[in-house]
Amino acid sequence: MARPMREFSRQNAIRFAVAGLADVPRSGMSLFGDVPLRGTSSFAASKEAPPIPRFGTQGGPGQGGGVRIERARDPRGSLRRLVDYLRPYTLQLTVAVLLVVVSTLLNLAAPYILGQAIDGYMRSAAPDRSSGLVRMAVLLLLAYTGNWLAQVGSSILMARLGQQALRTMRNDLFNHLQILSLSFFDRRPVGELMSRLVNDIGTISLLLTNNITQIVSSALTLVGVVIMMFALDWRLALSTLLVLPLMVGLTLLVGQRTRRAFRRQQITLGDLNATMEETISGQRVVTAFGQQSAALAVFDRRNEAQRQAGIRAQQLAFLIPPLMTALTEADIAVVAGFGGWLVLSGMTTVGTIASFAAYARTFSQPLRLLADLYNQIQAALAGAERVFELIDTRPELTDLPDAVALEGIEGHVEFRQVSFGYVPGTPVLHDIDLEALPGQTVALVGPTGAGKTTIVNLLTRFYDVNSGAILVDGRDIRTVTQESLRRLLGIVLQDTYLFSTTVLENIRYGRLEATDEECHAAARLANADQFISRLPRGYDTPLSERASNLSQGQRQLLAIARAVLADPRILVLDEATSSVDTRTEAHIQEALLRLMEGRTSFVIAHRLSTIREADRVLVMDKGRIIERGTHEELLALKGFYYRLYMSQFKGQEGA
Numbered sequence: 001m002a003r004p005m006r007e008f009s010r011q012n013a014i015r016f017a018v019a020g021l022a023d024v025p026r027s028g029m030s031l032f033g034d035v036p037l038r039g040t041s042s043f044a045a046s047k048e049a050p051p052i053p054r055f056g057t058q059g060g061p062g063q064g065g066g067v068r069i070e071r072a073r074d075p076r077g078s079l080r081r082l083v084d085y086l087r088p089y090t091l092q093l094t095v096a097v098l099l100v101v102v103s104t105l106l107n108l109a110a111p112y113i114l115g116q117a118i119d120g121y122m123r124s125a126a127p128d129r130s131s132g133l134v135r136m137a138v139l140l141l142l143a144y145t146g147n148w149l150a151q152v153g154s155s156i157l158m159a160r161l162g163q164q165a166l167r168t169m170r171n172d173l174f175n176h177l178q179i180l181s182l183s184f185f186d187r188r189p190v191g192e193l194m195s196r197l198v199n200d201i202g203t204i205s206l207l208l209t210n211n212i213t214q215i216v217s218s219a220l221t222l223v224g225v226v227i228m229m230f231a232l233d234w235r236l237a238l239s240t241l242l243v244l245p246l247m248v249g250l251t252l253l254v255g256q257r258t259r260r261a262f263r264r265q266q267i268t269l270g271d272l273n274a275t276m277e278e279t280i281s282g283q284r285v286v287t288a289f290g291q292q293s294a295a296l297a298v299f300d301r302r303n304e305a306q307r308q309a310g311i312r313a314q315q316l317a318f319l320i321p322p323l324m325t326a327l328t329e330a331d332i333a334v335v336a337g338f339g340g341w342l343v344l345s346g347m348t349t350v351g352t353i354a355s356f357a358a359y360a361r362t363f364s365q366p367l368r369l370l371a372d373l374y375n376q377i378q379a380a381l382a383g384a385e386r387v388f389e390l391i392d393t394r395p396e397l398t399d400l401p402d403a404v405a406l407e408g409i410e411g412h413v414e415f416r417q418v419s420f421g422y423v424p425g426t427p428v429l430h431d432i433d434l435e436a437l438p439g440q441t442v443a444l445v446g447p448t449g450a451g452k453t454t455i456v457n458l459l460t461r462f463y464d465v466n467s468g469a470i471l472v473d474g475r476d477i478r479t480v481t482q483e484s485l486r487r488l489l490g491i492v493l494q495d496t497y498l499f500s501t502t503v504l505e506n507i508r509y510g511r512l513e514a515t516d517e518e519c520h521a522a523a524r525l526a527n528a529d530q531f532i533s534r535l536p537r538g539y540d541t542p543l544s545e546r547a548s549n550l551s552q553g554q555r556q557l558l559a560i561a562r563a564v565l566a567d568p569r570i571l572v573l574d575e576a577t578s579s580v581d582t583r584t585e586a587h588i589q590e591a592l593l594r595l596m597e598g599r600t601s602f603v604i605a606h607r608l609s610t611i612r613e614a615d616r617v618l619v620m621d622k623g624r625i626i627e628r629g630t631h632e633e634l635l636a637l638k639g640f641y642y643r644l645y646m647s648q649f650k651g652q653e654g655a
Helices: 010-018 075-122 129-179 182-187 190-232 234-241 244-281 283-288 292-317 320-344 350-391 452-459 482-487 503-508 516-525 529-533 552-566 582-596 631-637 640-649
Strands: 413-420 429-436 441-445 467-472 489-493 570-574 600-604 616-621 624-629
Touching: 075 129, 075 190, 075 350, 129 190, 129 350, 190 234, 190 350, 234 320, 234 350, 244 283, 244 292, 244 320, 244 350, 283 292, 320 350, 413 452, 429 452, 429 624, 441 452, 452 570, 452 600, 482 489, 489 552, 503 516, 503 552, 516 529, 516 552, 516 582, 552 582, 570 582, 616 631, 616 640, 624 631, 624 640, 631 640
Parallel strands: 441 600, 441 616, 489 570, 570 600
Antiparallel strands: 413 429, 413 467, 616 624
């Protein structure tokens, strides 16, 4: 069986796994903890966190989840770009449209054949009357059969080419997301991006697979019916068209109200879905605080709002078909009455009246369909505009034209007078100078919001410095390719992200071309092999969503194994042991020491016991390095670090 994770390209694996994106933290944290994601509160008090922009017209939990029917600001531009996705399939599209034309012509020919059969054979005493009726019946059968075959053929072709175009569009959008800068994802909620990938492309799917042929068919049918009616009898044609203004007026009036009702239905549905998602995701908290009744009350209110909105929308939606049916029957009655008078006056024939009745019945269908298609087309163009807006978003960080690949480094890292802020005018780091020699371990300590993980954000070049420079082996990281830089970096985060695939494939994510034996060796080095061997299927055990079937310590060991497999020259450990118990911490520390051996390492830790052996400790506060030295040197200073240390270990040393 093909391994799912191998479907990722090497470039994306480097970007996500080796550079640390494979360990995306949960609970609203960004990659390194300093930048919160939208909709979370865990970093509300962080001084490093950039402001979170609001998107959409709805705010707060459960708001803005509905799919709104909106118009594109530039429908022509969106339509032109959609057509570009169909250009590779011009031949198939042409054949599909021709089949639609054939289907429409055969559909229009059937009533005419019926009229000719009535006038030529049913009301005639011709000697070949029986054989003539058989011929007409065969012609009708062939017309209806040909119509059906043409419809099936056009539908199959449009489904194929439409899905091919959509596949290309989804690839373009998803591939473009892979090259966007991390700051883009900090500002955009995941739900919004998923909406564009799923909902917006879903509306485009209807346009490309169904609506194009329906538009052609409806327009041709409408024009063809009018032409055929005038060709048969202009007087009956005029009488038939008397009801047209009423049909159009009712369609527009009811259609406008229906759009508003369905928009309200979608908004209330979004609220209801958001309530269900939040409640189910937080069921542990709901149960722990005994708030089941409160959760049920909120759900009941939103469920009732959805029920009322759904009733209103469906009532209006069901209003148009009977209205159009009534108008069509009234039109047929007009044709029958006026046509009967013409027949009695000798000015037309019964067959003509029969043909007109069939055409009148057909006349309302394309009108109703075109009215429905108008809304769908507007929604599709608006969705296309939102998709193209993402595709047109340029990465904030790009490689220079003359950027070179960084290879074979020793791991000498320097920060020279580095200053940075996520928001212009709000600096987070001030004039940072630090140096890590090859193989050294540098610890970053300090209170929350001091700027520790922002330093790592800059080292991995997820953001560029505002001033100063960061050098690796004497080369400014802005002059090298991002891919080559991140290939040489490995990160183990506090909250490990694992994929819903097997244990083996999660380890292999560190280096996709690695063999099974290399993955096993990495697991042994990371002290993970022992617990993996006890799993039901060993390395082939599938993990549940976010690896909830593993403990926090086991997830950390898999993350370490993944980093071991990546074999980075520069290693970042961001609170890698803060969420585990003391016994598990000792187990993880042993694996980390093996991983750090011979590598330049940056260790971010609140537990100061984990960084006693660091070659250098940098104490940060308010975006500045205020103390530096070894553990013993900083304790001897009895400054900021001493107070931090004593606040954690007061009483423990004596024990």
